[in-house]
Amino acid sequence: MMRSGAQSAAGRALAMRCHASARVAASIVALLAAAGPAAAATPPEPAAHAMRALQDDELSAVRGADGIAFNLNNFSLTSSLTNPLTLTYVSPNGSALTLSGLDLSRTDDADQFADPYQLSLRPSAGGQQMIAIDFPLNAAGNQRWSLTADFANCGSFAAGSCAAGASFFGGTLQVLDLTMKGGGLYVAPSQVANTEGIAFGLGTQLDIGSLSVYSRGRAADGTIDHGDVVALTGIHLVDAGTGGVYMLADLDRHPGLINAATDGNGSYLHLQVGWPTTSDPVPAAALRIDNISFTTAGVNGAAATTTNLGSASIASMQINYLDIKFRTGP
Numbered sequence: 001m002m003r004s005g006a007q008s009a010a011g012r013a014l015a016m017r018c019h020a021s022a023r024v025a026a027s028i029v030a031l032l033a034a035a036g037p038a039a040a041a042t043p044p045e046p047a048a049h050a051m052r053a054l055q056d057d058e059l060s061a062v063r064g065a066d067g068i069a070f071n072l073n074n075f076s077l078t079s080s081l082t083n084p085l086t087l088t089y090v091s092p093n094g095s096a097l098t099l100s101g102l103d104l105s106r107t108d109d110a111d112q113f114a115d116p117y118q119l120s121l122r123p124s125a126g127g128q129q130m131i132a133i134d135f136p137l138n139a140a141g142n143q144r145w146s147l148t149a150d151f152a153n154c155g156s157f158a159a160g161s162c163a164a165g166a167s168f169f170g171g172t173l174q175v176l177d178l179t180m181k182g183g184g185l186y187v188a189p190s191q192v193a194n195t196e197g198i199a200f201g202l203g204t205q206l207d208i209g210s211l212s213v214y215s216r217g218r219a220a221d222g223t224i225d226h227g228d229v230v231a232l233t234g235i236h237l238v239d240a241g242t243g244g245v246y247m248l249a250d251l252d253r254h255p256g257l258i259n260a261a262t263d264g265n266g267s268y269l270h271l272q273v274g275w276p277t278t279s280d281p282v283p284a285a286a287l288r289i290d291n292i293s294f295t296t297a298g299v300n301g302a303a304a305t306t307t308n309l310g311s312a313s314i315a316s317m318q319i320n321y322l323d324i325k326f327r328t329g330p
Contacts (some may be wrong), residue, residue, distance in 0.1 A: 145179070231292070234311075257274060
């Protein structure tokens with residue numbers, strides 16, 4: 001019985017060793033199977049959502065910058081015919097200038113994210129922190145603005161209305177295909193001693209398809225009467241030296257300033273472009289107008305008459321100092 005028991009115990013020990021060896025062998029096989037793909041000469045394609053290495057040509061196109069990119073895709077502001085959007089400025093002497101029926105819209109690039117505005121916080125060349133809004137480069141001119149507004153002048157404006165017989169209607173102003181190429185708006189605290197306010201830099205390359213004034217205005221349905229019109233077509237504003245972006249104001253060399261101030265005549269909103277702050281010359285602009293024309297409606301069914309004055313240009317112009325004060329009316 002004892003011999004038989006010893007044989008039985010030996011058999012159980014052998015079975016356990018065999019079972020353990022089987023588990024070890026299975027583990028080695030599983031490990032080799034898991035390690036197999038990592039050692040393969042050609043790794044599998046990553047999943048669509050996984051990170052992947054960039055090729056040199058792809059990496060060279062990557063541009064990194066802090067800030068926010070945004071666009072104005074399909075921007076449109078259209079006035080109601082019965083309750084149009086109106087802006088009125090009342091001067092201290094009681095006269096007023098009114099823009100009404102404002103319509104503003106923009107065309108876009110085919111890819112709405114290809115050329116956005118860039119908003120960032122960064123140091124200027126002078127070392128101060130500034131808020132920068134870089135305009136789209138818009139090299140192809142696909143981002144084009146259009147504006148239409150009626151304008152009028154009132155000689156006696158009081159209590160929110162114009163006195164009878166004191167209003168002069170100037171007509172309808174229309175700007176078509178206005179493009180801004182590069183440049184931007186740059187804002188920082190004022191660096192002028194003893195002067196509070198917001199300093200700014202502003203510039204761009206500007207092209208306008210046409211700027212027209214229709215003296216007969218618009219009909220009740222918003223249709224413009226083309227009978228009498230003064231039109232400037234092909235307007236181009238660039239830097240006279242580079243042919244690119246013209247800086248009307250520059251934070252480091254030729255800053256602008258906007259603030260509120262008070263003098264003996266009361267408070268006012270102050271807009272200024274100060275004298276140059278460095279020895280660098282003030283940027284000069286070149287302006288070209290391709291054509292200036294006047295069209296007069298015919299009388300008693302006669303055809304309209306158009307007079308073309310041809311082109312006009314200014315090779316170089318500078319703004320060394322500008323000071324504008326906006327005051328409220330009495």
